[in-house]
Amino acid sequence: MNLSLQDPFAVAKEFPESLTQTLSAGGHSVVIQFNSRGDYLASGLTDGSIIIYDISSNAGVIAHLKKDRHSRPVTSISWSSCGRYILSTSQDWTCKLWDLSKVNSERDDFAASSAVIRNVKFDGPIWSAVLHPRNHFIFVASLFEDHPVHVDAEDEHNVVITRLQTQPREIIQGEDNSESATPEPESKKKKVEKHVTLATTFTPNLGLYILTGTSKGWLNIISSKTLETVHSIKFTNSNIKNLVISPNGRKLAINSSDRIIRQIILPDFLNRRNDEDLNGEEKVEEEWDEFEVEHKYQDLINRLQWNSVVFNHNAEFLVASTFGQSSQDLYVWETSMGSLVKILEGSNEELIDVKWNYSKCMIGSTGLDSGYVYLWSIQFPQKWSALAPDFVEIEENIEYDEKEDEFDIIDDQVLVQKRLEEEEDLVVDILTMEKYDARGFDIEESFIIPVKYD
Amino acid sequence: MTEDTYDDNTSILENVYALKSSFVDSQQSTNTIRISPDGLKLATCSSDGSVRIYGDILSKDGSPPKLVTTLLGHSKGVSCIEFSPVNSNIIASCSDDLTIRIWSISKSKCVKILQKHTYHITTIKFNSKGNLLISGSADENITIWDVSNSKPIKTLAAHSDPISSIALTPDNSIIVSASYDGLMRLFDTESGQCLKTLTYNSSSYGTATASTNDVVNVPITNVECTPNGKYILSSSLDGTIRLWNYMDNKVVKTYVGVDGGKVCEKFSCGAKFITGSSHPNPLIASGSDSSGVLIWDVQSKRIISRLDTPSEESNSNPSTVLDIDVYDQGKILVCCTRDGTVQVYEMI
Numbered sequence: 125m126n127l128s129l130q131d132p133f134a135v136a137k138e139f140p141e142s143l144t145q146t147l148s149a150g151g152h153s154v155v156i157q158f159n160s161r162g163d164y165l166a167s168g169l170t171d172g173s174i175i176i177y178d179i180s181s182n183a184g185v186i187a188h189l190k191k192d193r194h195s196r197p198v199t200s201i202s203w204s205s206c207g208r209y210i211l212s213t214s215q216d217w218t219c220k221l222w223d224l225s226k227v228n229s230e231r232d233d234f235a236a237s238s239a240v241i242r243n244v245k246f247d248g249p250i251w252s253a254v255l256h257p258r259n260h261f262i263f264v265a266s267l268f269e270d271h272p273v274h275v276d277a278e279d280e281h282n283v284v285i286t287r288l289q290t291q292p293r294e295i296i297q298g299e300d301n302s303e304s305a306t307p308e309p310e311s312k313k314k315k316v317e318k319h320v321t322l323a324t325t326f327t328p329n330l331g332l333y334i335l336t337g338t339s340k341g342w343l344n345i346i347s348s349k350t351l352e353t354v355h356s357i358k359f360t361n362s363n364i365k366n367l368v369i370s371p372n373g374r375k376l377a378i379n380s381s382d383r384i385i386r387q388i389i390l391p392d393f394l395n396r397r398n399d400e401d402l403n404g405e406e407k408v409e410e411e412w413d414e415f416e417v418e419h420k421y422q423d424l425i426n427r428l429q430w431n432s433v434v435f436n437h438n439a440e441f442l443v444a445s446t447f448g449q450s451s452q453d454l455y456v457w458e459t460s461m462g463s464l465v466k467i468l469e470g471s472n473e474e475l476i477d478v479k480w481n482y483s484k485c486m487i488g489s490t491g492l493d494s495g496y497v498y499l500w501s502i503q504f505p506q507k508w509s510a511l512a513p514d515f516v517e518i519e520e521n522i523e524y525d526e527k528e529d530e531f532d533i534i535d536d537q538v539l540v541q542k543r544l545e546e547e548e549d550l551v552v553d554i555l556t557m558e559k560y561d562a563r564g565f566d567i568e569e570s571f572i573i574p575v576k577y578d
Numbered sequence: 579m580t581e582d583t584y585d586d587n588t589s590i591l592e593n594v595y596a597l598k599s600s601f602v603d604s605q606q607s608t609n610t611i612r613i614s615p616d617g618l619k620l621a622t623c624s625s626d627g628s629v630r631i632y633g634d635i636l637s638k639d640g641s642p643p644k645l646v647t648t649l650l651g652h653s654k655g656v657s658c659i660e661f662s663p664v665n666s667n668i669i670a671s672c673s674d675d676l677t678i679r680i681w682s683i684s685k686s687k688c689v690k691i692l693q694k695h696t697y698h699i700t701t702i703k704f705n706s707k708g709n710l711l712i713s714g715s716a717d718e719n720i721t722i723w724d725v726s727n728s729k730p731i732k733t734l735a736a737h738s739d740p741i742s743s744i745a746l747t748p749d750n751s752i753i754v755s756a757s758y759d760g761l762m763r764l765f766d767t768e769s770g771q772c773l774k775t776l777t778y779n780s781s782s783y784g785t786a787t788a789s790t791n792d793v794v795n796v797p798i799t800n801v802e803c804t805p806n807g808k809y810i811l812s813s814s815l816d817g818t819i820r821l822w823n824y825m826d827n828k829v830v831k832t833y834v835g836v837d838g839g840k841v842c843e844k845f846s847c848g849a850k851f852i853t854g855s856s857h858p859n860p861l862i863a864s865g866s867d868s869s870g871v872l873i874w875d876v877q878s879k880r881i882i883s884r885l886d887t888p889s890e891e892s893n894s895n896p897s898t899v900l901d902i903d904v905y906d907q908g909k910i911l912v913c914c915t916r917d918g919t920v921q922v923y924e925m926i
Contacts, residue, residue: 163707181709553806
């Protein structure tokens, strides 16, 4: 509600402009993630613990998840849409699902039940994992030098881990026919071994599909229901490092090690909002050739590698962090024309992870050397006239015309009476809540993390 | 004001509440009363420096709530208490001894002391997440505290007299402060910027500088946000309660006492919204100097009900109701008086 009293031009800004906060509490941060409502920020540290900040109150630490923490650095964090659960992955070969309602328990640490409600162990370090948008017990993970996995941890004692395909669909089919495939089995086997998946994610809304990016530049689209690869496209010859889908499901950004970020328009059927549309598979098949590269973002002069990339809520802007000690900035592009609109500065070190807080219009990033979390946001100018209600800020001098009745003496009683009469016709609604905030985001209830009082 | 304006103001009184119990809480005045967010506990604070916690608010046999524990530690009178909105076992209190204390009720122990104010602390408020505490003091400052590390985050110094009351919008983004300097200021919780100032005085329509000598600003004693946060209810020592639309700096409703009289002009009396009654419109309940608890219809501004508090002497007026609190949209209403009596009412 504060936004409706702020300068409307400042509220309408679509991307942040200045570095406003640096968070350094507790340790060396490597990954960050905002919750969907944008009031909490989870920061994964090199010591394997996770710190959660309350962004809406000048970034005070609300919880430090130390008990049952990872034994090696955290590699990714994913929030459930309700805000109560977070999934963390680490180089210690495990994925942990945390229930935040169990943190800051008043009971002594000894008696308190652990906040980690699921602990899934793999055969190697984990690059990253993403929770299903509707079910916090289901996630997909990309593993180091391995194929991606789909995990259903609904039943604590029977966690179902399904290995997904890395090989593109065309090649698998080719094997079946054994006509187009290479006749020599040994060399082919070698080839297969090298091909690994580096990035996985769910499509937003219903999470109908899993998108994976491989070390050979293939994008695989896997159905979340059958867990079969339904389509594969090759975009590049080099590693796909990140796959980022905009929250509205319209655009996909592929960051690959050939120093290019490819922006792709996703076909509509990938992000259906209702289950009703889920009919025949044949109809879906026909639309698969719609993936077109809309823009390629690259730095032709410095040949910069991009560390990490993320969209804003409506996919109108894209921000990326850059590799190398020489460059310490975040690049913000406008996505319809592909033009660079802003370079966010101020960190004085290389930035790694980058995340966009949609409702607060804030961009967060982690520093490589210091492990600080940098936050860029919009600064509102102080309206000095707010302190004195009859003062008005004016752009330039104005000739003041005295109002007709300005210095008339009116009897107080009459004035009060007049005001009271005016009130009679007013109907006040003190109950109906606003549905949207000043930036147009839904005002939704979100999980509140318990506070440690003692 | 003419007599006939309020002729029908108090003509028909309804029975909205039934008295369930009444008991003596303190030998001195009971300043603030609160019901815990889970509805199980009742807390009071008194000028004798103690905070008392009661259980069994509505017992079946009609006996008064039972004293669970007395939290002792403040060396001077306690002016305000507030339950943590996320944990009914935690209560904060502020006192004339310049400290804010955070208590664990189950341990009956003070778990934190927040100290920074340089004069009597008059009011405190938690944000709805329970991690921030906002305090107002007679040192004319408002301080925002981070409760988890006991550190002050910001001090808002923009009033020229003691702060009397603080309210927050439901989304916690605006802090509304009221002061004896007659101003209500709206602050952005995140940045601490002053967003707006509201004042009501005799010479103009809701706006005037506080500094002008010939303008008298009446001290404001209590502020409360409506459930949707779009209006602010202010009580001032001119004896009226006003409902403000703060977006356009306008008073939209004015509520006055019995027969057009004053609600409170000597004491700071708490007010609350009642939204769960069978009445077609929401209601406002407020304590008063000498007419018990008054209940108005928000729209018509009529007093629809009155709850009499016991008087000190048999023939005198009801004693001053310093504070009230409601639970479950007003299904339960509790009030406390200047002579230390607590009453529990249930909605009929």
